[in-house]
Amino acid sequence: MRILGVNWLDGYLDETLQAGHVRIKVLRWRTLAPVPDLYFVRERDPRMVLNYVREVGLVTTVRKILSRSRENLRNEKFVSCGFGVVTEAGKGATHSPGDPVHFIAPAHPRCMERVVLPADLTSRSAGAGAAIEPASAIGHIDLDGSFRAPWFTALAGWSPYSGLPIPEEALRLAHEAIPGLLANPGRNRSLPMGNGVVHERLEAKTTSGDTRPSAVLFGLGNYAKTVVLPIVGSALRLECVHEIDPTQIGRGTGNEVAYDSSPFPRDDERYNAIFVAGFHHTHADIAIEAMRRGAAAVVEKPIVTTESQLDRIVEAVQTYQGRLFACFQRRYLAFNAMVRRDLGASDDAPISYHAIVFEVPLPAAHWYRWPNSRSRLVSNGCHWIDHFLFLNHYPAVERHHVYQARDGTLNVSLELANGAVFTMALTDRGANRVGLQDHVELRTASGTATITNASRYRAERGERVVRTSSGNRMDAYGQMYRTIARAVVDGSPGDSLASIESSSRTILRLERELAEQLRVARSQPR
Template identity: 40%
Template sequence: MRIFTGKKWRSGFLDYHRNKNEYRIQVLAWKNLEKLENVYHTRAKSLRLLINYFPVVGFHGLFTKTWSRLREERRNEKYISCGFGKIIESADGKIFPEGELVGFVAPLHPALVERIVLPEELIFPVEGGFASDEKIDKSDIPEISADTILHSFFDKKEHRDAWWKDIRGWSIYSGMKISKETRKKLVDGLKKEIKNSEWLKFQKIDARNASRVAETKGQVKKTSSNAKRGILFGYGNYAKINIIPYSKPFVDIQTVHEIDPTQIFLEKRIQRWDSDPFPRKDEKYDVYFVASYNHTHIPITLHALRQGAYVVVEKPVVMDYDELNELEKALRKSGRRLFTGFHKRYGSFNEMAIEDLGVKYGDPISYHSIVYELIQPEFFWYNWPVSRSTFFANGCHQIDHFLHLNNFSKPKDFGIKLLQDGAVEVWIELENGASFTTTFSEKGSLRVGPRDHVELKVYGRNVKITDAINYQSEDNHRIIRKKRIFKTDSYRDMYQKIGRRISNNEEGDSIESILISAKIMLDLEEKLQEMKGWGDKYKRAKEKFWSYFK
């Protein structure tokens, strides 16, 4: 498929995945309505920024992070657009049959794509007259050759009433419902946009020699005899700089599933690419790495466990109690085949802390932290209702670390408070006598990304860990030890240790550790949800998301 990105009409991209409830449209005309900012975490190119990050991540970390972010520039260029085209693949319901001319609104896409996949909520029929309020008058649409696409680039100077504002950043993965009222606004706005646009004056993009629809490309040809065969879901920055390079000596990641075609342009390290968010029925691998949207973790994880494969899944492992119950059943049957991506479990400071605090593993270690996470961009997927709260997505790191240091002693009591500035305070008490407190906030400095200050305490001794970089232990008389590492070291250590264990056919995380860590986070999230007055927002979002895929 061809996409207009980086100011050029480029070929070689995968097509968007189409599920059974969506339609694939051959684009005939496309008009950019608004360039979307605040969709992803982006930073201005700055020498000062590089200088700030160098002592935090080191030369290698700085190079890989910078190179990864530069490769995401095409992904970051997103628009809301509208246009018209022909249905070339129909949904199972066939409300719009193949060959039908339709109008559409594209809420989160590049400047122009050759083919687009949309649900029926964003597609509108084109017929003569106005027999229906949702029909676009065919007389407003010019005759266009099938080998040409009319394209109007985004014009900041053109005054518009932003009739599309209610679907900024919308995605079928978001769990957000497009109401009848919103659809009415969209069709009214689209009719006016099509009627008032001078389509034949738009730029003519060459659409000849179109490639066949392809949601996959490449095939697995080479298999390393010494490494397990791996598959990755989600090709974001984290996967590029951590999962793939650090797992490489132990797992040969042969296939990557990534839903955004602009993410995989000119990538040569992977043999096979797929835009499907979930495993294909015939796919079977030794190791599944799951770094996709949080609410897609559990179906991929269950698929892998039922195959008897290993799974390395990023946090959170589950999103609700039903998923936790499903996971427990699968783990009891498959055994310890799951590793959770909590990097703090693997940090080199852990062994130092146990030694310097003068305790045995499992003895009570109290844990107190102040955590600052980056505020999420307005249209970033963490803000989708199906993603739950940002505390649930990010606050789990310190809680899991506390549980890990206490050998996953069970929580006996806990509490959570939502402060007036949006910060969250949490306390937990464990059966072994350890206590935990944290303040989680999205207020603070962006200078070097997320920050955290942790103190580990027993009687007469204390350990301070700042930003997962600086370590200092002391007792009543002296500083016992100081140590400094790079922030990226714990990610390297995690994937290398996990990879080595998988390579040696060793067991994954204990089932109890997975369940205890996930359960306390769900308990806290449910209380926070009540405090925020969200009601059943997550439940409705989850149902809406799955309505497209089941």
């Protein structure tokens, strides 16, 4: 279909129609105002580029720059309204094909030839047929800077994936305003329509004789483009990429790889491995479906966001004898093999873990802030909690505590049955020189090891320095994906059920404790 960026261009995939949604052939579209702060958008700063080259190397930095530079259209989202005709209705939708409707598009490109929206964002438009533009063109009214409305802020950036309810009063006011907002034919410009054929999937243009195990990726974000695909593609045959946002996929991308806008595997898809790197709350369901189909599930953090998801993951591993690989790259740090020897610790001795973690402040409307994504503890803090449990071989957690300071800093503590202690301060206050930074101290009765930014290691025992070592902070990612890819090829087992359950349940217990604290705090008079 056609999407308006700088130009009105064809070749983009259609959004996939889902239950409760309708597909609308657009006849009029008014772009009202941009939606700010949805995504990370870096300024072009040579100093930051140099910092990244020093920290992660030239190749990774170039990949990051190329990835971000191709996201300009993805980054430009707007609140728009319009008028069109329903051409398809998903299961449970309140409209039928042929219905004329007004609609609100709360986080979409500047203009689209067709749009898929929850039926609740539409309203039947009785008697609007007389105002329909010729079927060969869309009447588009672009930004003019004059738009103001009391309902805009409540709807701007809303997503059906967020877990937030649609603000009903704002939606009512918006629907009342749409006819007036569209009633300015003098400002219309005509955007020609295409042939009207819907394409939710673009098949590969060539058939490969590659006999390596097949793989599919869900979620074509910056991390997937710069880390996952370059490494995995050397061992597995990537057959398809699923990405719900057509602007992230780009135009006419199909070559040796198919592209699909469905958020979930289609009924006829079969792969040896399914890589899951989309919205966090979608990870578990895709992983379960992967195991049901006999594929290895390779899942980015977090594996789950709720207790019920974890219960179903555990059941799937047991029922289907499924292979699940959790992508906690700190398990693959080269320094892990040095720690016990350097600190004079036996294999069953406790290793205490103390971390200070800085994460980049999130844009105000970023999807990590959605209720469905849970807190930063689930989204990012899970890395260090899992690493602590991994180093101690996943014993029972006997005590846990978390609290959030007034500046948003999370303070977390754990004590294990083997006596190991964990503390972490997780904050977004500090210098953003090279993105995420962390300092970890590992302690035994007679030794201390420090790991800074996953790249610099120093171990001391008694009165002497036992070892210093360094490496690229990206090395662990390469080791992780190469190890997982080999396991997929060899048919080796996935992660142990004990590791999956111990790590996830610990994080979810802390999340539940944090949520209760925040609920109580909100109920207190200010």
